Amino acid sequence: MLDVSVRKRQGDFLVDAAFNSPAAGVTALFGRSGSGKTSVINMVAGLSRPDEGRIAVNEAALFDSAARIDLPMDRRRCGYVFQDGRLFPHMTVRANLTYGMKLVPAARRVIAFDDVVGMLGIGHLLDRRPARLSGGEKQRVAIGRALLTSPRLLLMDEPLAALDETRKGEVLPFIADLPRHFAIPVLYVSHSLDEILRLADTLVLMDGGKAVAAGPVEDVVGALHLSGAVDAAEAGAVLTTTVEAHDPAHHMTLLAFPGGRLSVRRMDLPVGAAVRVRIRAGEVGIGLSPPRDTSFQNVFPAVIRDIGPPQDGQVDVRLDAGCTVWARITTRALETMSLRPGQVVHALVKSVALTRADVAGHEAPPPQRAAG
Numbered sequence: 001m002l003d004v005s006v007r008k009r010q011g012d013f014l015v016d017a018a019f020n021s022p023a024a025g026v027t028a029l030f031g032r033s034g035s036g037k038t039s040v041i042n043m044v045a046g047l048s049r050p051d052e053g054r055i056a057v058n059e060a061a062l063f064d065s066a067a068r069i070d071l072p073m074d075r076r077r078c079g080y081v082f083q084d085g086r087l088f089p090h091m092t093v094r095a096n097l098t099y100g101m102k103l104v105p106a107a108r109r110v111i112a113f114d115d116v117v118g119m120l121g122i123g124h125l126l127d128r129r130p131a132r133l134s135g136g137e138k139q140r141v142a143i144g145r146a147l148l149t150s151p152r153l154l155l156m157d158e159p160l161a162a163l164d165e166t167r168k169g170e171v172l173p174f175i176a177d178l179p180r181h182f183a184i185p186v187l188y189v190s191h192s193l194d195e196i197l198r199l200a201d202t203l204v205l206m207d208g209g210k211a212v213a214a215g216p217v218e219d220v221v222g223a224l225h226l227s228g229a230v231d232a233a234e235a236g237a238v239l240t241t242t243v244e245a246h247d248p249a250h251h252m253t254l255l256a257f258p259g260g261r262l263s264v265r266r267m268d269l270p271v272g273a274a275v276r277v278r279i280r281a282g283e284v285g286i287g288l289s290p291p292r293d294t295s296f297q298n299v300f301p302a303v304i305r306d307i308g309p310p311q312d313g314q315v316d317v318r319l320d321a322g323c324t325v326w327a328r329i330t331t332r333a334l335e336t337m338s339l340r341p342g343q344v345v346h347a348l349v350k351s352v353a354l355t356r357a358d359v360a361g362h363e364a365p366p367p368q369r370a371a372g
């Protein structure tokens with residue numbers, strides 16, 4: 001278990017954040033700029049000292065003001081990957097990597113050089129200096145250097161933020177595989193919902209210095225929708241589904257979820273694989289009866305739970321289809337259809353975005369849009 005409960009005044013800003021998460025997989029700290037994400041991760045690393053609180057990884061206290069524990073950075077055994085890599089420019093990649101390793105007594109080295117180099121695909125770069133690496137290669141080396149300190153927790157503060165989309169796509173699968181491959185929990189700061197949906201198991205939503213929600217990603221995404229922590233275009237639902245069957249004749253795959261089935265573009269995954277999908281509110285409409293003449297492949301019954309406040313002529317409607325799905329419709333449609341809470345309707349899903357296909361331990365494909 002990763003246990004964080006910290007209080008610190010920084011000028012006018014008060015960090016007062018408490019959350020815990022399983023010390024396994026990726027825990028993401030998510031929130032708007034200035035919400036306190038970096039402040040929290042820096043306190044975990046030992047780069048900044050809370051006024052009071054407790055930080056523990058699997059019962060090992062790194063900081064505990066009541067017990068007067070404040071381990072120095074090197075004894076916290078946290079690997080840290082920064083946004084800008086921070087490699088030593090005068091050293092080769094090999095020297096950068098072994099630098100991290102030599103910081104740790106040989107008896108405590110549980111992660112092997114060859115394993116890290118092989119897993120990150122950086123064997124051909126070992127004799128180069130950082131100036132001759134691409135941004136994505138630099139970040140892979142920075143991750144390798146952090147791993148080779150055999151940390152008990154890997155901290156990553158926006159490690160992809162400085163990369164373009166292509167480079168991000170290169171590095172992201174490595175980060176996704178880290179926790180399982182090396183059995184290391186990762187605490188990951190990002191303000192990109194796409195990244196978080198690809199990577200995270202647990203989501204901590206930060207707002208105004210506080211952790212306002214924490215839990216499995218699928219649960220907390222509902223809170224994101226309500227809190228305004230994501231832009232309207234990004235808001236929606238995230239569901240974990242299971243591959244139920246393939247329809248090779250139509251190049252489709254059927255995904256089972258609590259409300260029924262979703263039909264998406266064919267995925268190369270075995271039946272039974274767990275797949276995380278995202279259904280943006282703007283991609284969902286509402287019908288009073290199941291439409292017969294439509295190209296929509298994904299239509300399922302649902303009950304209206306809430307109708308949000310109107311904004312720019314649109315409202316978000318919270319639907320219960322065995323799990324929460326949001327639909328964004330016009331206020332005019334709301335009035336002409338006389339929609340109200342408790343009513344049984346049909347959700348019409350225009351498209352489903354696949355965000356992660358390894359929830360049950362399978363390889364993650366690149367994100368793709370699937371016609372629905």
Ligand SMILES: Nc1ncnc2c1ncn2[C@@H]1O[C@H](COP(=O)(O)OP(=O)(O)OP(=O)(O)O)[C@@H](O)[C@H]1O
Nearest residue numbers: 010011013031032033034035036037038039040191
């Ligand atoms: N040393 C400091 N002294 C005073 N205020 C600080 C200090 N460090 C951070 N702050 C303030 O604390 C708040 C939270 O900053 P923090 O960097 O933790 O946010 P963040 O969520 O990581 O933001 P971003 O996504 O932009 O990196 C900000 O208002 C910032 O100005």
